[in-house]
Amino acid sequence: MCGIVGVVGKQQTKEILIQGLEKLEYRGYDSAGIFVTSPEGENYLVKSVGRIDNLKKKLTKEVSGTIGIGHTRWATHGKPTEENAHPHTSRDGRFMLVHNGVIENFEELKAMYLEDVPLKGETDTEVLVQIISVFVAKHGLDTLEAFRKIVRETKGSYALALIDTNERETIYVAKNKSPLLVGVGDDFNVICSDAMAMISQTNQFVELMDGEIVLVSKDKIIIEDQAQQRIERDSFTVEMSENDLGKGTYPYYMLKEIDEQPAVMRNLIQQYSDAQSRLTVEEDILKAVTECDRIYIVACGTSWHAGWIGKKLLEKYVNIPTEVHLSSEFGYNMPLLAKKPFFIFLSQSGETADSRQVLVKLNEMKLPSLVITNAKGSTLSREATYTMLLHAGPEIAVASTKAYTAQIAVLAILAKVCGETQAATKVQAQTFDLVHELGLVATAMESLIDEKDQVEKLAEDYLKETRNAFYIGRGQDYYVSMEAALKLKEISYIQAEGFAAGELKHGTIALIEEGTPVISMITDTATHAHTRGNIKEVESRGAHTCVMAMEGFERPQDQLILPKVHEDLTPLISVIPAQLLAYFATLQRGYDVDKPRNLAKSVTVE
Template sequence: MCGIIGFAGKAEAVPVLLDGLERLEYRGYDSAGIAVVSEDGALQVKKSKGRLSVLQKLLETQEPLSGNIGIGHTRWATHGEPNDTNAHPHVGQGGKIAVVHNGIIENYLEIKQSLMRKGFVFSSDTDTEVIVQLLEYYYRKKSDLLEAVYDVLNRIKGAYALGILCSDFPDQIVAARKDAPLLIGYGEDGNYIASDATALLAHTRTVTYMEDDEVAVLTAEGVRIFDGDRSLLEKEKHTIEWDVSAAEKCGYAHFMLKEIMEQPEAVRKTISCRIADKEIVLEELKDAKELLKNISRIYIVACGSAYHVGMVGKYALEKLLHIPVEASLASEFRYSEPLLGESALVIVISQSGETLDSMAALREAKRKGSRVLSIVNVMGSSIARESDYVLYTWAGPEIAVATTKAYTTQMVLLLLLGVYLAKQSDIIVREEYGKIVGEFQKLPEKISAVLNNLKDYQKSASRYFNHNSVFYIGRNVDYALGLEGSLKLKEISYIHSESYAAGELKHGTISLIEPGTLVIALAMYEPLAEKTLSNIVEVRSRGAEVIAITTELTAQLIGSQSSELFVLPETHPLLQPVLGVIPLQLFAYYVALNRGCDIDKPRNLAKSVTVE
């Protein structure tokens, strides 16, 4: 959520800032703005509510901004409604300092009241304006920008990624971070800050990831990075392996469809480097056998779709490892007094590796002595850096807000982990292990087979897109899949939908079924297919229309009671959810398309949630 871009270089800053903001649109936002320092030291700011196109028109119709140094921001409203005044950048009362900010300042009201008593006047409802006014207060006292920045950081509490301009220092940007992602890019024409590497790909792939409590000063000539004690640091530089084409639509109507279609290759990348000579090889977990010796409980902690991966993982890992596994929402984890300690392994799943609730859960687990293993997509992200073990999905950039290939690769990697740990602990028999490994290797081909039937999902969506309420039912892992299918439909089509464990229908939910109600029945878990069939019969007898998704093994059984049937290739039961989620993604996509929704940027949502 929210996006930051900054540039200090030799070229005009405005085109660089607008290009970066355009590439950050996928993160979700409701206003945008830029600030540029001109050659003569004037601070120039333009910002507006709405899409980036509104800001671009504003810049075209008014006096152009000129300068070689600037900061830009796309805002997702937290404090204060979306409007021009609350948009970033925010400018101090003296008109010299501009700030862009991701995160939330927890003690902003206390600081705001203190500054108002000193004569400061606030124009916005945001916590960010408190930062810039406080910065101006300290700058007036000391006339040293860097000293003033450190004074501010020592005063504020909460999460922040900051980009700061001061017209008295027209050749530099100051950046700072704590609990919110911020990286530095090194280019031939200048240097950059960004909240996401996607914003920099057109200019550089060489980056440094800022750590908590670090402060950076950027000019066209170079970058200096300081720690919390103001000591100069030598930071490692990293190369982003994917290029700008990976963050473009490449002929697809939407990023979401592109990313759905990329799943065979994404899964292949996740698997190929981890299976050799019919063996699962996880170099990151060489001491796996020793790790599991004292583990009596596993927590899988995540938010949103990643939590749904954890729900599938709970069923799989308990079956494979014979250890109790609990899937926990990261936002609830710290407050439920989990039984942590040396006997608990905590698996944190996050696409961005920056999800704040997941980050807080990780730190709580480590504070109480638990080992933490993370599954993330972004190298060098905060969760990856602070985990004891990290497994990267290698899914490549995911631009659409509604996750597809990140979800699938997370699931594949979690299942790979479960089978690997079972083998290392001598729990799984050799024959079963060989079958599962073989099916892992066939997954990309079978996902491609599901994707060959796009017209079937288009046709189905065109029949059902006008329903106002949809129910997903399933048992065991099918119930977990239903949670993800329901979320996808809600996220991008704005249709109310819910997922229920099918056996719970008779305990209240069936009262909502009436003639014409759409029910999506998931019956891919073969051992419980007959029981799911009885639930399909229950809703059909009350007039529901049923779309059923099953495998070749039970197609005849389930199809006999369905209005519409999607049949998936059969694989090992452990891996069936990987194939099962594809129809749910496609159905949601085509329903949203029929409803004319903004599929890649659904309302009120952000790609990476970096506030609590």
């Protein structure tokens, strides 16, 4: 949510800021703005509501300079208006500020320092920039002292970037809980919420820690801790290219990312295999997992759904009880923990605020944790005990596709390799050749992706006009049904739910009306006949049923046949047509597939 970019020392500042903001569109936003200033003292502040294209239309040739900041805003305090859009300006026009996050004590700060200062908008961010101005004008502090003071007094999550127009050579930066990086260039430097925003300028980035004050100029980066002690920190290399971030010939990122899933499966085999094609996991991770007495998977949204698949894999192959919890609930309603718990965090971005607040508490309790993420060097990755990477490449579309299947595959790899070290599950784990089976999954994915025309027709038949839709299944099919419904609701705005098929008669069947679409998944040996009975139940109430069944369980009237794969890996393929159904239903309704309303790719505030 929200995105920050900044540049100091480049002639093309305006263009770099706009390009950076466009790379951050995936985070979700409802307004955008930039501030650019030149060495000659010309200042340009341009803001707009809506898409970045609206902002670009307002930029004139005169807007130029060598230092600037930009922002995409997700409305929290105040409606999405130009007055509430960032950057925010102090009353005297001297200071410009952008901010990600939520300031919890802004009302108290406002009452303490701004009693006689009128505000233009309704945001917590404007309060901060006005207070900085007060600190300088009335309290006699210089800009750095004023910035330090406001950071000390601010409570909440934030990433801040400040420009003093009397200096025009420095961007003042600080963060707490919200991600922010400094990019290192040749006689220039940049700041950004995500490395992908500035990967066209540099692949060298410096990570920032909570509570630090950072001064970024064109030829140096000064980092100081809360005691004002200088800190030296090396940069790290981000292995990403401009080509990774482009759509290529695809009309939407989501379709590109759906199509990339077979390649992701094959890449994971390579990344987690040794020279003898045996799957490997770091010894420290194996030891930590196999020595615990209970595993807790903590995640949100799509990652939470992947966690349920992981629970079955871990319990089956590692023989350790596993629980799955929502991050937003776990941190504030922590259950009674086992004596030797181990925590697995699932997060595509590695910046999920709900998950981080849990991790902070676990670190205080000195409990071990593993984060499975797509983002090397992300906050969760840095702060967890261990990390396993998804190696899925950048995922730009808000609706997650390849990260979901990558999470399941990595959990399968972890479960398989851990199981081989456990006496209780060693024989079972060794008889399951996961490298071979994931290769078959990749091929099955490709065959389903090639059925786009058929899935598009199903979407038109079942979903184009409906207000509601339901997915049903049992076991792992139920877990995938939850994810399938989430995909459909978040981008097509159809009220969709995923239900355990056996629970229909316990209340849910009351929602079935004449013509209600009910999409059924059937891949499970033990329960496929039971699910067929549930399909008959909803059909007798007038449901418009669509059946996706795996080879071996199919019947002539079924709408889609899924290629046969190992029973533990069926979620990796049954989700593919569900992703495509959501994609085509959204197109048919005329909505933006990649940028659904009210949603953000990276949720960086609780």
